[in-house]
Amino acid sequence: MARKFRRPLSAATQATLRRKAKKSKLFNYSDLKAIYRRGQGAFLASGSRRVPMAAWSMARVNKMISRGRSSTFDKDIVRRAVKRKRR
DSSP, rough: OOOOOOOOOOHHHHHHHHHHHHSSSSSSSHHHHHHHHHHHHHHHHHHHTTTTTTHHHHHHHHHHHOOOOOOSSOOHHHHHHHHHOOO
């Protein structure tokens, strides 16, 4: 799959993800950044329901943080985080 050129995340978004990663016991910044990017992809694939892309993506991050291991999406990221935490 060809990698598309992406716009960098805004400074405010990066700061928010770093703050959430610091509070999270399971996920680090790179995990949350990957989840945010997948949220952007889900927004573009499924439609907006009159919600901005940034809100859609951050909601996905928030849901992942609150649900943790019982999440129904991004299971590969959850597995990686749990494996890292066990070390």
